Amino acid sequence: xxxxxxxxxxxxxxxxxxxxxxxxxxxxxxxxxxxxxxxxxxxxxxxxxxxxxxxxxxxxxxxxxxxxxxxxxxxxxxxxxxxxxxxxxxxxxxxxxxxxxxxxxxxxxxxxxxxxxxxxxxxxxxxxxxxxxxxxxxxxxxxxxxxxxxxxxxxxxxxxxxxxxxxxxxxxxxxxxxxxxxxxxxxxxxxxxxxxxxxxxxxxxxxxxxxxxxxxxxxxxxxxxxxxxxxxxxxxxxxxxxxxxxxxxxxxxxxxxxxxxxxxxxxxxxxxxxxxxxxxxxxxxxxxxxxxxxxxxxxxxxxxxxxxxxxxxxxxxxxxxxxxxxxxxxxxxxxxxxxxxxxx
Amino acid sequence: xxxxxxxxxxxxxxxxxxxxxxxxxxxxxxxxxxxxxxxxxxxxxxxxxxxxxxxxxxxxxxxxxxxxxxxxxxxxxxxxxxxxxxxxxxxxxxxxxxxxxxxxxxxxxxxxxxxxxxxxxxxxxxxxxxxxxxxxxxxxxxxxxxxxxxxxxxxxxxxxxxxxxxxxxxxxxxxxxxxxxxxxxxxxxxxxxxxxxxxxxxxxxxxxxxxxxxxxxxxxxxxxxxxxxxxxxxxxxxxxxxxxxxxxxxxxxxxxxxxxxxxxxxxxxxxxxxxxxxxxxxxxxxxxxxxxxxxxxxxxxxxxxxxxxxxxxxxxxxxxxxxxxxxxxxxxxxxxxxxxxxxx
DNA sequence: TTGTATGCGTTATCAC
DNA sequence: GTGATAACGCATACAA
Numbered sequence: 167x168x169x170x171x172x173x174x175x176x177x178x179x180x181x182x183x184x185x186x187x188x189x190x191x192x193x194x195x196x197x198x199x200x201x202x203x204x205x206x207x208x209x210x211x212x213x214x215x216x217x218x219x220x221x222x223x224x225x226x227x228x229x230x231x232x233x234x235x236x237x238x239x240x241x242x243x244x245x246x247x248x249x250x251x252x253x254x255x256x257x258x259x260x261x262x263x264x265x266x267x268x269x270x271x272x273x274x275x276x277x278x279x280x281x282x283x284x285x286x287x288x289x290x291x292x293x294x295x296x297x298x299x300x301x302x303x304x305x306x307x308x309x310x311x312x313x314x315x316x317x318x319x320x321x322x323x324x325x326x327x328x329x330x331x332x333x334x335x336x337x338x339x340x341x342x343x344x345x346x347x348x349x350x351x352x353x354x355x356x357x358x359x360x361x362x363x364x365x366x367x368x369x370x371x372x373x374x375x376x377x378x379x380x381x382x383x384x385x386x387x388x389x390x391x392x393x394x395x396x397x398x399x400x401x402x403x404x405x406x407x408x409x410x411x412x413x414x415x416x417x418x419x420x421x422x423x424x425x426x427x428x429x430x431x432x433x434x435x436x437x438x439x440x441x442x443x444x445x446x447x448x449x450x451x452x453x454x455x456x457x458x459x460x461x462x463x464x465x466x467x468x469x470x471x472x473x474x475x476x477x478x479x480x481x482x483x484x485x486x487x488x489x490x491x492x493x494x495x496x497x498x499x500x501x502x503x504x505x506x507x508x509x510x
Numbered sequence: 511x512x513x514x515x516x517x518x519x520x521x522x523x524x525x526x527x528x529x530x531x532x533x534x535x536x537x538x539x540x541x542x543x544x545x546x547x548x549x550x551x552x553x554x555x556x557x558x559x560x561x562x563x564x565x566x567x568x569x570x571x572x573x574x575x576x577x578x579x580x581x582x583x584x585x586x587x588x589x590x591x592x593x594x595x596x597x598x599x600x601x602x603x604x605x606x607x608x609x610x611x612x613x614x615x616x617x618x619x620x621x622x623x624x625x626x627x628x629x630x631x632x633x634x635x636x637x638x639x640x641x642x643x644x645x646x647x648x649x650x651x652x653x654x655x656x657x658x659x660x661x662x663x664x665x666x667x668x669x670x671x672x673x674x675x676x677x678x679x680x681x682x683x684x685x686x687x688x689x690x691x692x693x694x695x696x697x698x699x700x701x702x703x704x705x706x707x708x709x710x711x712x713x714x715x716x717x718x719x720x721x722x723x724x725x726x727x728x729x730x731x732x733x734x735x736x737x738x739x740x741x742x743x744x745x746x747x748x749x750x751x752x753x754x755x756x757x758x759x760x761x762x763x764x765x766x767x768x769x770x771x772x773x774x775x776x777x778x779x780x781x782x783x784x785x786x787x788x789x790x791x792x793x794x795x796x797x798x799x800x801x802x803x804x805x806x807x808x809x810x811x812x813x814x815x816x817x818x819x820x821x822x823x824x825x826x827x828x829x830x831x832x833x834x835x836x837x838x839x840x841x842x843x844x845x846x847x848x849x850x851x852x853x854x
Numbered sequence: 855t856t857g858t859a860t861g862c863g864t865t866a867t868c869a870c
Numbered sequence: 871g872t873g874a875t876a877a878c879g880c881a882t883a884c885a886a
Contacts, residue, residue: 174879185857190881198855215650217628221574222879225565225862240594246584253611262629264606267597284561285606306559394796423797430799452738453767453794455774518863529873534865542871566863569878 173216182206193218232262233476234282236292238270238319242420243448244465245293248317251469252291259477261288270296276303283307289476293318296358296391301326313479313486317472322362327486329472331496333363336461337370339498340415340443343459345378347441347506349413353386355400355425356417367417367445386411390421397421401428404440413441413504419448419460426454426503441504456502468494517560526550537562576606577820578626580636582614582663586764587792588809589637592661595813596635603821605632614640620647627651633820637662640702640735645670657823657830661816666706671830673816675840677707680805681714683842684759684787687803689722691785691850693757697730699744699769700761711761711789730755734765741765745772748784757785757848763792763804770798770847785848800846812838 175189182189184203192199192207210216224230233256237245249265256263264285266278275295282290283306290307292314301324307314317329344352352375359365368387375382388403390396401424404411416422422444426436436442436456444451444460451458471492478484519533526533528547536543536551554560568574577600581589593609600607608629610622619639626634627650634651636658645668651658661673688696696719703709712731719726732747734740745768748755760766766788770780780786780800788795788804795802815836822828 172879176879186879187858187881188856190879191856194881200855203855215653217630219569219879220629221565221569222862223881225563225569225864225878226880226882228862230565240590246590250584250611253609257610262608265597265609266601267594285564286561309559420793427797427799449764450794450797453764453771454797455771455799516863520863530863531865531874532872534863535872538865544871547871563863566878567865569862569880570864570866572878 172219173211173214174219175216177214178207178210178216182210230262230286230288231260232264232285232287233473234278234285234287234290235263235265236275236278236282236290237265237267238275238293238295240267242446244318244446244463247465248293248469248472251466251471252473253469255470255473255477259481261477268295272296272298279303280306283312288312288480290314291472291476292316294320294361296361299360313476315472315476315479315486317468319361319363322366322491327475327490327492329468329475329492329494330362331463331468331494333366334370334373336445336463336496336498337367337415338374339370340367340445340459340461341371341374342378343498343500343504344413344415344441344443345374345380347413347437347504349411349441349506350380351383351386351409351411352380352413352415353388353404353407353411354415354417355388355390355397355421357390357392359389364417367415371415392418392421394420394424397424398428401425402432405429405432405434411440413443415443417445419444419446419451419458422458422460422503423450423454426456426458437502437504437506441506443498443504447499451499451501454503456505459501459504460499462496462499464494464496516563517555517558518563519560521558522551522554522560526554574606574630574632575604576608576629576631577817578622578629578631578634579607579609580619580622580626580634581609581611582619582637582639584611586790588662588790588807591809592637592813592816595810595815596817597813599814599817599821603825605821612639616640616642623647624650627656632656632824634658635816635820636660638664638705640705643704657820659816659820659823659830661812663705663707666710666835671819671834671836673812673819673836673838674706675807675812675838677710678714678717680789680807680840680842681711681759682718683714684711684789684803684805685715685718686722687842687844687848688757688759688785688787689718689724691757691781691848693755693785693850694724695727695730695753695755696724696757696759697732697748697751697755698759698761699732699734699741699765701734701736703733708761711759715759736762736765738764738768741768742772745769746776749773749776749778755784757787759787761789763788763790763795763802766802766804766847767794767798770800770802781846781848781850785850787842787848791843795843795845798847800849803845803848804843806840806843808838808840 175186179186179189192204268275272295315327320328354371356364388400444458447460447462479486519530523530523533536548612619616639659671664672698715700708732744788802791804791806823830
């Protein structure tokens, strides 16, 4: 299929006996253009199937109207929702998105960052990979004054804007709830403590135990990679433990669902023998039986807020360098998997 | 933050007392360049933090190396997997992606198509919205010879390349399996028959019934929008039906999971009283109890194949106008929700 | 309200 | 193996 020639503003200008400048202005809704002229131009543009050339325009304007998004994965409900939120706001503000995901690998994350840098994105939104240990691969953006805003998995102590929930409070609420349900020996299944989200939730767990006078036991902490296999293994270890835990706070709903199944297959009743609380409020919370008590992690809202902040900054309406950290509300959602007391 | 000046090939050329042409060639691994010259150039480029300007390059080269992806939604496992497959292949081939989703609305789909057209994507990958009734909004691509390749939700009878599974066979296999399990009255919960995937699955269902001498009853067909609420409503209607169905083939796993719960809450045993087969092989199949029998719909593979075909076409390695339809293998996966016979 | 002139950064063509 | 030059399509400063 041979490429037909593209229509340019020059073609329109020539046919209408105008200058390209006038055509350009008319197409951009420039105020100082005669209404009639403008109509002639837009009509002809339509008729000829004109489409503006973004590359020429961007080259000239020296900006890209593009935001780069770096995610550690795409498979969780939370991430999809967050992405949907980002996309919604970006689209409304007429920004394009370049989405890159690191598959939980720092190396890929760095490559993606470099790629986005070369693509000259106007700003970056990022959630860090499992094994990312520093932010040096984002330094080029800093140097050029390109804003980077982190969410979900962030370095809380580092410079830079971030949007997060209070993960410590989440862990605290989940654990307190289990204690209030009468649990005395509460295990915690989590993931790499290099990631703020997991480390903070653990802190919340510890804090709740301390506050309620429940002894903390390091043997009750299981650090796994959150895959199905690892979840089954962790559940089996908990089953073997003596005395056996009577409650588990699990940092991820999918993992929690798998654990509940594994417990049930071993003849252990949930919540009667072991109460379970998850994290995220994924759809599977309502599919698993008993339904899963969890901490709501509102992806859509977070995505929208991240994107809105970045875009406001880009448009000079605010400055994210002033608002270092934004904390989004997230609350405990109680369902059957943890209800020992009010069990019918 | 004031924009510092960007380094261009001219800056490098000047400092090295070379021409911009040479610098451009060196940076592009052009063969006819002195190795030493090249090293000097790449070193200095690195040192100065040079980044090539895609817009200038694309403007000059007259192509965008970008593929537009139009999806009807982003929430299903299948779509995410398909997107991951597309992204993998595109990234490997150095194509960017612009992802647009229509939220199941034809209007948004048309707007997205127009937007991608103006962005001058080199090619398009699309899965149609719920209420899309024709492909006229893709006509501009046709006219310009920009390839469009459809997958999942397509118009099977229309012109154009498509990648699909044999949905009719899926419906047939699911239904035959239920009949073989001893079901005599099999209901079918599905969605808008304007969509090929649902219409074809229904055909397969009808075919299986006919072949096995089971009477087809239109009252057993529930056409819903696949939301949680609609699924619950459909399940409740089935519960009230007399004689009550003893098997249900449901066109979507999430919907099937909700139905199973609704049945169980009404005291109906699955699979003993009613056997259930879903469609997609979503993760929830293994979370719901009993585990859900389903038809595997391999998103990752489909995404990869769609993207590979499009890119091969773009690179002139093949021509999708010759291979009209590609059918991907998909098979029945038997789990507990349908096993009446071998029930322990 | 419109036109003129120029430059954005690259790459392709041709010349040497 | 390298250089000079033009062209890609648009937006804007300045002039009229």
